Every structure is written in C-alpha cells, then in structure tokens.
Amino acid sequence: MPSETTTHLRLAINGQLREVDVDNRTTLLDLLREQLALTGTKKGCDHGQCGACTVLLDGERALSCLRLAVTLTDEEVTTIEGLCGPQGQLSALQVSFVAHDALQCGYCTPGQVCSAVGALREAGRGWPSRVTPGLAHDVDPDTLSRVEIAERLSGNLCRCGAYPRIVDAVRAVLRTGDTATPPTQAETETGEQSR
Amino acid sequence: MKPFTYVRARTLPHAVDLFADRDDAHFVAGGTNVTDLLKLGVLAASHLIDVTDALPREIETLPDGTTRIGAGVSNAVLAGHRAIRGRYPALAAALLAGASGQIRNAATVGGNLLQRTRCTYFQDVTRPCNKREPGTGCPALAGAHRDLSVIGGSGTCIATHPGDMAVALAMYDAEVEVLHTDGRTTRLPVGELHRLPGDRPDRDTVLAPGEIVTAVHLPDPGPHRSAYRKVRDRQSYAFALVSVAAAVTAGPDGSTVRLAFGSVAPRPWRAGTAEERLRGHALTDELVRAALDAEFAAATPLPGNAFKVEMAKAVGLATVRDLLAGRGENTPDQAHDVPGPAEHRHTPSAPAEGPEGAAG
Numbered sequence: 001m002p003s004e005t006t007t008h009l010r011l012a013i014n015g016q017l018r019e020v021d022v023d024n025r026t027t028l029l030d031l032l033r034e035q036l037a038l039t040g041t042k043k044g045c046d047h048g049q050c051g052a053c054t055v056l057l058d059g060e061r062a063l064s065c066l067r068l069a070v071t072l073t074d075e076e077v078t079t080i081e082g083l084c085g086p087q088g089q090l091s092a093l094q095v096s097f098v099a100h101d102a103l104q105c106g107y108c109t110p111g112q113v114c115s116a117v118g119a120l121r122e123a124g125r126g127w128p129s130r131v132t133p134g135l136a137h138d139v140d141p142d143t144l145s146r147v148e149i150a151e152r153l154s155g156n157l158c159r160c161g162a163y164p165r166i167v168d169a170v171r172a173v174l175r176t177g178d179t180a181t182p183p184t185q186a187e188t189e190t191g192e193q194s195r
Numbered sequence: 196m197k198p199f200t201y202v203r204a205r206t207l208p209h210a211v212d213l214f215a216d217r218d219d220a221h222f223v224a225g226g227t228n229v230t231d232l233l234k235l236g237v238l239a240a241s242h243l244i245d246v247t248d249a250l251p252r253e254i255e256t257l258p259d260g261t262t263r264i265g266a267g268v269s270n271a272v273l274a275g276h277r278a279i280r281g282r283y284p285a286l287a288a289a290l291l292a293g294a295s296g297q298i299r300n301a302a303t304v305g306g307n308l309l310q311r312t313r314c315t316y317f318q319d320v321t322r323p324c325n326k327r328e329p330g331t332g333c334p335a336l337a338g339a340h341r342d343l344s345v346i347g348g349s350g351t352c353i354a355t356h357p358g359d360m361a362v363a364l365a366m367y368d369a370e371v372e373v374l375h376t377d378g379r380t381t382r383l384p385v386g387e388l389h390r391l392p393g394d395r396p397d398r399d400t401v402l403a404p405g406e407i408v409t410a411v412h413l414p415d416p417g418p419h420r421s422a423y424r425k426v427r428d429r430q431s432y433a434f435a436l437v438s439v440a441a442a443v444t445a446g447p448d449g450s451t452v453r454l455a456f457g458s459v460a461p462r463p464w465r466a467g468t469a470e471e472r473l474r475g476h477a478l479t480d481e482l483v484r485a486a487l488d489a490e491f492a493a494a495t496p497l498p499g500n501a502f503k504v505e506m507a508k509a510v511g512l513a514t515v516r517d518l519l520a521g522r523g524e525n526t527p528d529q530a531h532d533v534p535g536p537a538e539h540r541h542t543p544s545a546p547a548e549g550p551e552g553a554a555g
Contacts (some may be wrong), residue, residue: 005198024201027230047231054297063297066230071223071245119296127275130291130431135280135524154431155295172290175422193365 015084061118260415266305273389
C-alpha cells in the first residue's frame with residue numbers, strides 16, 4: 001500500500017503496462033526480478049561495476065541496479081525478455097551470441113546483449129568512443145573495429161573471459177541493422193549453420 | 196537503506212522550495228552515485244528530491260562564442276555533441292574516458308561534478324572516515340592510499356575528486372552556474388567549486404545545503420590543440436591513478452600551455468604554477484620538466500602513492516610534448532599546427548594508454 005515511503009508506479013515494460021507498489025528504496029533491478037518475475041536481468045555486483053543488470057530505457061542502455069524504480073516516469077523498459085519475439089524467437093544479436101559461442105556460464109549474457117544493442121544504437125548516431133581516432137568526425141557504425149566494440153562494451157564484465165567471442169558476435173550483426181528485433185526462422189537457421 | 200520519501204521537482208524554484216521544506220533531504224538526478232551511496236549506507240537521506248525534470252538539458256553555443264551546458268545534460272549526450280567534440284575535444288575525450296556507456300547515459304553534468312570520492316574508507320561504513328563522520332579519523336593515511344591525493348590534502352583527509360570531466364572543465368576555464376536558496380544565480384570557476392579538505396573534509400564543495408548546480412559555462416576556446424590522458428589499472432572502465440587535460444594554443448609570443456591534473460588532489464588540479472613558468476618561453480622538454488617540478492614541489496605524498504607524483508609529471512610532459520609535435524585533437528578552425536621544437540616532431544608518441552590491446 002502506498003505510504004510516504006512507497007509509491008504506486010505505472011510502467012511500460014516489454015510492451016506491457018505493469019502497475020506495482022514499490023518501496024522507494026527498490027531498484028529497477030530488484031523490481032524486475034523480485035516483483036515482476038523478469039529474472040532474465042541478472043544481479044552481479046549490485047553496485048554498477050559489472051553490467052550484468054543492463055536493460056534498455058527508451059532504447060538507451062542503463063544499469064538497473066543503480067536506477068531507483070521510483071524515478072522511472074514514462075520510459076519504456078526493455079529487458080532481455082523483451083528482445084525476443086512473441087513466440088520467443090531470438091533477436092539477431094542473441095542468435096549471433098549463440099552462433100559465436102559468445103558465452104560460457106551465461107550469467108553476464110543478458111547484460112552483454114542489452115549493452116550491445118545500446119552501444120550499436122549509440123554508434124549509429126555517429127558517437128565516437130575513447131578509442132575513436134579523431135573525435136570531431138562521426139564514426140561509421142558499420143565498420144567498428146574490434147577495439148571499438150571492446151571499448152564500447154567495457155562496462156560489461158565476463159568472468160568466463162568470453163570477450164573475444166562477444167566481440168565476434170557483435171561484429172557479425174553490424175551490417176544487418178537488425179540488433180533488437182527477432183529474426184525470421186531462416187535467419188535463425190543461418191545463424192545456427194554458421195557455427 | 197533508510198526509508199525515504201520521493202518527490203519530483205517540476206522546476207528549479209520548486210526544487211529549492213522542496214528542499215527548504217524538508218530536513219535531511221538530498222537532491223538526485225542520474226543517481227549513479229547517490230543510489231550506490233544509499234545502498235552502502237554512506238548517505239542516509241530521509242527525502243530524495245529528483246531534479247531530473249528541473250535541470251536544463253540544452254547545450255547552447257552563444258553569440259559570443261561561449262557555450263552553456265545545462266546541468267541535466269547526460270555525459271553521453273555531451274560527449275557525442277558535435278560542437279563539443281569539435282571545439283572542446285579534451286572535454287569530449289575526458290567524458291569518453293570516464294565510466295561506461297551505461298553510466299554515461301545516466302550521469303548528468305551536475306551530478307558528475309558533485310560525485311563523491313571513491314576512497315575505500317569513505318565507502319565502507321564499518322571504518323572511520325573524517326569525510327563521512329568528522330572527527331573519527333582517516334585510516335587511509337596509514338592504510339590503503341595508493342589511489343589518493345598527493346597534493347592539496349590535509350592531515351584529516353587525502354580523498355580525491357575521482358572524475359574526469361571536471362579536469363577538462365578546469366583546464367578550459369569553465370564556470371559553474373549555481374542557484375542559491377534565495378533565488379540568486381551566480382557563477383564560479385570550476386576550479387573553485389571543490390574545496391581542499393583542511394579541517395572540514397566533510398564539505399566537498401563550497402555549495403551550501405540546498406544550492407544547485409544548474410549549468411556549466413565554457414569560454415570560447417579559440418583554435419588550440421588538446422588532449423586528455425588517463426593512466427589507470429585497466430584500459431577502460433576504471434578510475435584514474437593520474438589524468439591530465441592539456442591544451443596548447445599558438446600565439447604571437449609563442450605557445451600557451453594549459454594543464455589540469457586529475458586524481459592527484461581533492462579537486463581538479465589546475466597547474467597554475469607550471470603554466471606561469473611556461474608562459475612566453477620556447478617550450479623545451481627541460482623547461483616543461485622544470486615547470487612540472489615546480490608545480491608538484493608542494494606535493495606531500497605518502498609511501499603508497501609517491502609514484503603518482505612522478506607519474507603525473509611524466510604524463511604531463513609527454514602530453515605537452517605530443518601536443519607541440521602535432522599529436523592530439525585539433526580544433527577544426529586551427530589553421531596550422533602549434534609550432535614546437537624541431538626535435539619534437541618525430542619523437543614517438545608516449546600515450547599513457549592507447550587503443551591497442553583493449554580488453555576483449
């Protein structure tokens with residue numbers, strides 16, 4: 001029940017309107033996992049240091065462990081579950097992660113995928129990174145180097161050390177322009193065959 | 196975490212009023228530091244006042260060539276802004292050297308300036324800390340102080356301002372716009388926003404309770420070449436051990452150098468002594484080295500961080516040398532390279548870090 005330190009929220013999460021009462025201390029991460037049963041988003045460090053909890057807010061990558069749920073207004077929240085199609089079809093980036101063996105234990109993977117979706121969107125605006133030569137010019141998102149991708153994903157740690165394959169997986173989808181929407185069955189099969 | 200009320204300020208005057216009506220209130224915007232401090236128990240506010248909707252979010256180039264950046268602009272948007280990248284490249288570089296893509300999306304300019312130190316004792320409520328609880332002591336002085344201040348600290352606190360952005364802002368002579376609780380708006384140099392600890396290490400800045408940083412003003416930088424170098428334990432997503440923002444501007448009386456160091460002091464350390472020694476002289480390695488020696492003559496490092504003094508001097512020298520040799524980010528309206536000694540033209544670049552071998 002709402003009180004002085006709780007708040008009633010109406011949130012758009014993965015295309016659905018969800019209404020919840022939250023203690024103001026609740027992070028978006030804990031709301032997703034503990035109250036909304038969206039456990040795809042993982043809790044790693046819970047202090048903004050590992051990236052496992054990365055979700056998308058209006059398409060921008062965000063750390064759900066550092067975002068108090070009460071501060072959300074009209075942002076559309078997309079979690080790893082929301083990147084799949086209605087029948088659970090994986091998105092192109094997810095397929096690419098599978099195709100490139102871009103994971104071992106998989107705990108960081110939802111955060112890696114959401115972060116990559118956001119990173120590619122940022123590159124699509126021409127935003128440079130720390131390793132981009134010449135900050136005055138926009139980057140070409142289709143030709144991001146391995147170093148560029150690694151730098152842009154540096155906020156996502158992988159204790160299994162799958163970094164080279166994560167970079168492979170992201171590079172593979174650079175030219176498709178389709179990083180967030182589910183693939184067709186044929187695309188899925190192609191991804192599988194490329195292993 | 197202590198329970199707290201939450202209210203969203205509609206406007207800046209509304210935020211001021213909300214703060215005035217509440218005891219034990221705290222402002223929040225991007226929340227990347229505040230949320231963590233609440234979790235750690237370092238911050239125990241009874242009321243959170245969200246100023247996200249109230250803070251200006253525009254980046255404006257004004258007719259006089261200056262730039263006004265709203266305090267609510269995210270670090271990511273600021274770093275990506277073409278006019279910032281083109282006219283203040285060391286600022287864009289500093290922003291991109293900080294944190295991660297996710298955090299840059301959330302972090303605001305105002306919040307970045309006001310972030311707290313990452314001293315491990317400050318963040319550990321089981322340990323004494325003069326900044327967190329004045330009078331309890333500073334275990335860092337005899338403990339883990341590798342990351343902490345080598346200059347500007349005191350016998351009560353050697354915490355550093357950990358940010359990157361403020362270092363570049365200090366180098367560019369930026370000013371912060373502050374809204375006072377009586378409704379006045381004033382400006383002060385970024386370099387004067389953060390206090391040296393003295394015997395009041397609990398006060399990071401000169402701001403009084405309830406005052407809000409509303410914008411940052413940058414002078415017209417004119418043609419210059421600049422760079423931001425950051426030395427840290429890993430190549431990305433780590434706080435600096437030492438950083439430097441530097442700019443070289445060609446003039447009729449020779450080149451002018453501007454330098455500010457990060458993570459060596461409780462505030463961005465504008466190297467005024469070194470700059471003065473370099474003004475009007477031909478810039479040789481020897482002169483730059485002597486100027487940096489003079490700048491850090493007042494350093495009082497401890498055994499675990501004495502290396503940072505030499506590291507700061509070395510990175511400062513390498514950065515100035517590279518800028519004189521034509522390396523570093525060039526502003527688009529710079530007609531030609533800043534002239535430097537011929538022997539510097541082909542010296543190998545000595546970046547503190549580079550894109551080679553980045554993680555992954």
